[in-house]
Amino acid sequence: MKKRLLVAMVGLVGVVLIAHDVPLALHLSQIERDRLTTAIERDAFTIGGKISPTLPLEDPERRSAINSVLDEYLQTKSGTIVVVDSNGYLLSSTDPSVTPGTDYVGRPEIATALLGDPSSGTRLSNTLGGDLVYVAVPVLSGAEVLGAVRITFPKSVLDKSVRDQLQGLLLAASVSIAMAIVVALVFARTVSKPLDKLRATTDILASGDLTATALEEGPGETRQLARSFNAMAKRLGGLIDRQRAFAGDASHQLRTPLTALRLRLEQAGELIASSPELAQVHIDEALNETDRLTHLTEQLLRLARAEGAVLEKENIDVSEIVRDRAQEWQYLADEHEVEIIVQAPDSLMINANQLAIREIIDNYMDNALEVAPPKSQITLTILALVDSVEIVVSDSGRGMSLQQRERAFDRFWRADADSNRRTGSGLGLAIVAQLAQASGLRVELRESPTGGVDAVVGIPKSV
Template identity: 40%
Template sequence: MTRRLLASYLGLVLLVLLGLEIPFGLLFARAETSRLSNSIERDAGMLAELAEEHIEEGRTDQLPELAADYAERTGARLVVVDRTGAVLTDSASTTPVGTDLSAQPDIATALRNQTTLGIGPDADSGIGTRYVTVPGSSGETIRGALRLSYSTDVLDGRVRDIWLTLALTGLGVLAATTLIALALARWIIRPVRALERATTQLADGTLTNPPATDLGPPELRRLAASFTHTATRLQHLLASQRAFAAEASHQLKTPLTALRIRLENFEPHLDPAAHDSLDEAIGETERLGRMIQGLLSLARLESAATTPEAVDLGTVVADRAATWAPFAAEHDVRIATTGRPVGQVWAIPGALEQIIDNLLANALRVSPPGGTITLAVHHVPHGIELHVIDQGPGMSEAERQRAFDRFWRASDTHHDGTGLGLPIVRHLVDTSGGTVTLHPAPDTGLDARVRLRPVTTPLARDPHAAAGDVSASWSLDRWPQTTGRR
């Protein structure tokens, strides 16, 4: 951002400089050209009068000294001819005395008592010159002519000098502007960077270094103060939520446990016909306990997640399959794993275990005796997928679209489900930077697909991640006997 501010400041100053210096340079060049032309005409007129006097008085031998003295002082070339066009003197000593120049246009014009002003190459050296040729006359009597010429290098040098001066002035202004703009940009950027660091800290869970409220422009100071107030309030709310999740878990379990014990104590005193109702009441009490545990798990997830780390997916899948195999065998269900090693993926610590546990619990609940639950892993474009495929009744399109809604359960679900299992799975997958979707299995059943990022993909900061360690309590239903679909 500092570079962009500097570029904008310097670009604006450069446009102003170009808008001022270019017209000024062009104006100076025209003014210098006009000044030199006027100076040449004036000097030529004065020298022509002196030459005409020398010719009239017969002192033509003094003309070479006059021409040489003027040429030495000004760097010009002076040629004087008599009324016939014969050269009387040439300050450059390149044209011999007596040479007839009457055929040259400017000399011929001057001998007709007219002045010629122009630009052209020198007749002897070919160098570009600016010249003026004037007659040496008294009234209508013409006694000779004088040509005064200056090399165009003189004028070009003066123009180059002014352009160089303008360029150096512009560079000086740009240098000064750069220093001022750099100081101004740093003054503006410093509080912005402090806000960026504070935002990063807040995203990680705790704001330890709030931005200073006395740096930068007034608007940024007010923004920093407002951000600090908001961050403090947010941290207070998060702390309150964590405290509630920690305290409610204990405070709600105790009365529910006591209620269940009392209901069970009623059994010897009830009529046998009421035992079914008692069992349903105890079941609803257990379901209420699992629902409370699920809500607390979601609260902990949303308030305290960690940064994804590299986890070997194949190792976790094999471990969870081995753990669940004995229990699945009790229900006459087989757990199979397929796929080649896929390497490491990005995931929240402990999240893969909880994701697989919840999906296996759901699959085991709906699997028929003799069925198979398949855990498959394989590479897909831009990721690695984990499939948990059961052979149950499956779900309709409408049910799959609502399956991740909290508390939603399919119409044929038994009453021991809480409707929080898949929402927890989705939150764990989202926080790990992946996606989870439900699809029909090839024959019958449901295919739960979890797509995760391979470690070869750069890890971007998850905007939902925050500091904390909740890996020990992310699963709603750790064991399948207390877990239904969802």
Template identity: 45%
Template sequence: MRKRLIAALVGVAVVILLVFGVPLTSFVAKVERERLVTAMERDAFILAGHAKETLNTTSGSVLPSLQPYLYEHSSTKGTRALVTNSSGLIVASNDSTLVVGADFSNRPEVAEALTGVPAVGERDSRTLGQPLVFVAVPVLLGDDVLGVVRLSNPKSLIDRAVRDRIFGIAIAGLFTVIAAGILAIPFALGIARPITRLTRRTEKLAEGDFSVRADDSSGPPEVRELSRSFNVMAGRLGLMVENQRHFAGAVSHQLRTPLTALRLRLEQAQDALGETSLEAANAIEASRAETDRLQEMVEQLLALARIEGGTAATSTVDASAIAHSRFEMWESLASERNITFSVSAPTQAECAAIDGSLEQIIDNYIDNALGVAPDGSTIAIVVSRDAAYVSVDVIDEGPGLIEEQRGLAFERFWRGKHTENAPGTGLGLAIVRQLAVASGGTAELLSRTDGKSGLIARVTLAAR
């Protein structure tokens, strides 16, 4: 969570920088380009001021007095500067490739400036072999044009200066993102720390510790409110479970005692009758059988209540070892029915389960399979695992169930048409499901995928 919060905060900073930075960069590039051109215009007018007096006093083809000013532009700014007379002939320049007296009147900017109008822009230069940015201003004396001062730079030089300015903005943006990341760390920790503490309390509550309480005195207001709600919930759950546990204990005592007494009285009555009344003896025997069935049902209902209200923690068990132990226990009974019994499992398949629960689940599945499997059929226990889960399947060749019945089979007291008259209470699969859920897993009945009749009774638990 901390990493996600930091990433989110840095992401927001990046989005803000992009939203404002892209238009800002475009604006800065435009302003920087205009600033550089404006600086060239300013320098051109300054040079024109220096050139006016000299051009006014001499018809000259050379103006040595202007050379220092021209060389200054060459050394400090890298700008190419030249001055022409009124005929467009060069009289001074800081470019050694230009010959004094060369005719520049055919240059568009010089021609325009000779009309008394300053010229600013860019064009392709055959001399440079690249675009040229220029400023050409007339040297005026009243209404007379004495000459032209032209300053020029390769466009690449202007572009480089603009890129440098944009690079400076990008560096500032990068430092902003880094600063946002540094500031996001304590901010994210401040938010995540109380939530992490609350998560640990929730995990303890899930493990059955109803005495755990969250700290509702620190953290953001929303987290404090959530902690208070958690404490109320934990208290109510603990009270409910405790009441259920007391109820199960009370019911266990109150029901077992009269059932045991009833069974003893039926045995006494059967002994008293002896062989005098066969019909009465049969009735008493049937009553004893129903009493035993009722007692078994009470025991299973109490076991189910204890599971539903239980707080047992899970531990690491080896599903492969348990599958082999259940196979050994049930193999002889299956052999009496001429049923082939097999087990397939990896060397080790550790998973999370309540102690004793996986044994009880597998026993219940096998017991149900033996109750419906025809003689001479096969029952297989198959254990499989992947990175996240361990599955134990008990596969039979009985009549199977339709999809609707497979969903109802885990309900209390539900019986299929093939087991309506079989011994049992109809609570076995309900207990299986509760044991699986209490262990953090699932229990389900699936149809076979090989086209044969029968069921796959599966329990899936978290791998460890």
């Protein structure tokens, strides 16, 4: 990944530089060539202006004056200068190999200058055996053309000057590439280092170490990814821990009814021939154990479904739900000679999971009916508090100590008085706790003013 980021960033900068600097270099090259040509043309006109008064003179005075001007030019500049008269014959030149009187009228630039027009450009020189850059201008005295001045350079000299000017641009491009490499390295390290650490942490988690956590460092995106990973790892660890505890508790709790069932069936088998009536008693007890085993299995399945779940919420009328559950349980309450009283407003809307609240109320009502004495009451109350709504199921049973109330939501826990009770599984309140966690509710057991227990489910108003 680090290499890909590096190549991507440097490649992007390279493409931008090519798209920007190549046209710029071509433009600057043309500007530099035009500038040099203009400068040479200016020098040619300057020389022409200086020698114009001397051209009507006779040699050797004329040649001496022209040579003096040319020598002065060569002290600061370079190039080959040719001065011709109005007929195109050489008067003087900085090239010692050329003799005065040589006919230059055949050179196109000289011919153009003698017609009164300056000319400049590049052409092949047979004398030099290569391209040369030339500027030829007329020497004027008023409107009369007295001669011409031509300054030439080998094209390589002009090209070198252009390359020298473009070196700055090339240097800037090189510095940009170098800076892009440095920035890309820093960026790639900043991005890839926390990702590499996160990958290593993932490998540790995959190997079975559920305590592995990722460091929240690097850019915001990687920090968020690390937080999500840690939340996932924590959730996964909790699920596996609960799964292990569930398997251990389930195997322990299932062993007792299975053992009792086996003993009852063995005893029934031994007595079926000698005492059919007693054998039938053992068979009936075996059926009871089977019912208990079925109930325990159903409770275990409900608990497994509730663990780790996240239940969706909706706007519900909690008063309607409480009245509905009270009506459903009234039939069983009548068999126990227990009265159910509902204290709730006509309507109270709140955002919560309806199935979770129904299941929690049903578990509370089941426990309350188990302990409520005949001729007593079970009260379902809705309390609208500042930040929550509470549903309270109050019974008039024997009550529970503080330690018992704190442990009541543990799996398979039962009070000492219930330890020999054959119908309970000790999972009802554990299921309540799991449903509350999955739906964002709060559950607790309080001491009731009537001496029993107030089983509470709190629904936050902000949920």
